[in-house]
Amino acid sequence: MDVRKELVTRFFRYAAIESQSNGRSPSLPSSPGQAALAALLADEMRALGVDDVHVDDHAIVTGVKRGNRPHAPSVGFIAHLDTVDVGLSPYVRPQILQFEGRDLCLNAAEDVWLRVDEHPDLLRWLGEDIIVGDGxxxxxxxxxxxxxxxxxxxxxxxxxxxxxxxxVAFVPDEEIGLRGARALELERFACDFAYTIDCCELGEVVLETFNAASCEVVFTGVSAHPMSAKGTLVNPLLMAIDFIAGFDRSDTPECTAGREGFYWFKDLVANDTEARLTALIRDFDTDGFDRRKRRIADMAERTRAQYPSGAIRYEIIDSYRNISEHLSDDRAIALLFQAMDALGIEKNLIPMRGGTDGAVLSARGLSTPNFFTGAYNFHSRYEFLPVPAFESSFEVALKICQLAAAS
Structure with missing residues (x-):
């Protein structure tokens, strides 16, 4: 079987296992499909002669392919088991379509199309096979x-x-706070440096991510019957709305790009006595990140003063730090760049407007930059994977191993 066919065959097999993470679950893994996928991968690794294959209680899979170059640096590769929950079906039905310059029909029954004018990156792959879902x-x-x-x-x-x-390591629940990378036992992933392979189109490299935190703000009001509500009732829903209104409307994900940070108010659940607001805080700059967290505190105080009979409490939890602060092993980046140069792949260094498991691992002392899978439009029904870009991702990983052996 040639490389391209093997990649596609494996992708279809793994995609068939529903492994969407569940942000409402406190368990690790947060969904049973991730454990099923972990078990499959462990069995396949053993069949391939991988040593020390281990699956722990959190569905974290580790193993090592022993080499014959004892003086070469040991290299690691890590990927996450979960797919993201964006309110779509958890069941993936991949298909291969050849792009001939026209819109691609993903699902005739549902009238879902991948349209060239909406996704002009398609034009880069004229005449090529592209893996898509069914919309x-x-x-x-x-x-x-x-x-x-x-x-x-x-x-x-x-x-x-x-x-x-x-x-090699496969970890759960990257999409809901990089949970698996935090639980990974580094003693079982004892490489000199590692790479995440995650999202991103051909050539993209991530050496910089957001600083990230999550925030929950709880507004406690005072319930009263409308006949006697004047001067007594405190509506926690309105408290939350006034709190949100205190932030700049342009300081949101849909209004920012590049290295601009944001607040993202994600969820609001309210009843007569309590409202719970969840938000994400993001900033590339450490000082800016700290200012954003102080802004949450300031707005809580302002809203508390506006509603003296009500109460507000909040909690801010750091999720991950900018990976650039912790990439301490220069060999990881040097080998990645050498591999891409050797393969003629143009490097596109992007400030990742998100995080990778590598941000957690790098902060834990294991330098772990990220490079591309070759896919576009991740977290969307319009996600697509050009097969040549997919193959290039594999080729970079292989070339890194070859260059490490020769170093």
Missing amino acids: TSVLGADNKAAIAAIMTLLARLDRQDGHGDVF
Whole structure:
């Protein structure tokens, strides 16, 4: 089987397992499908001769492909098991369509189309095979394209002249706070440095991410019957709305780009006595990040003064820090750049307006930059994966192993 066919076959097999994470669940993993996928991958790794394959109680899979270059640095690759929940179906039905310059019909029954004028990046892939979903779900190339690339790498390392030790980890619940990377036992992922392969189009490299925090603000009001409400009733829903109104409307994800930070008010649940507001705080700059957190506190005090009979409490929890602060092993970046140069892939360094498991691992002392899967429009029903870009992601991983063996 050639590489391209193996990549596609593996992707379809892994995509068929429903592994959408559940942000409402406190367990790790947050969904049973992730454990099912972990078990499948562990069995496949053992069949490929991977040593020390281990699946822990959190569905974290680790293993190492031992090499014959004892002086080479050991390299790690990590991908996440979960797909994102954006309110679409958890079941992915991938298909391959050839792009011939015209709109692609994803689902005739539902009249869902991937239109060129809305997604002009398609034009880069004229005449090529493209993997898409059926328009009812995300495709899940974020991150099953990476899983397929890593598993194909493990299957083909023995064909190389030589390689050092290659560690692999698959972790759950990246999409809901990088939970799996926090629980990963680094003793089982004992490489010198590692790479996440996650999202992003051909050539994209992530050496910079947001600083991130989540916030919950709880507004407690005073319930009263309308016949006697004047001067007594305190509506917690209006407290929350006034709190939100105190922030700049342009300081939101839909109004920012590049290195601009934002507040994202994600969810509001209210009844007569209480309203719970959840928000995300993002900023590339550490000082700006701290200012944003202080702004939450200031607005809570202002709203409390506006509603003296009510009460407000809030909690801010740091999610991850900018990965650029912790990429301490220069070899990881140097090998990645050398691999891309050797393959003729133009590097596109982007400030990631999000986070990767690498941000957590780098902060834990394991330098873990990120490179592309080759996919576009992740977290969308219009997600698509050009097969040549998918293959290039695998080729970068393989070339890193080859260059590490020769170093």
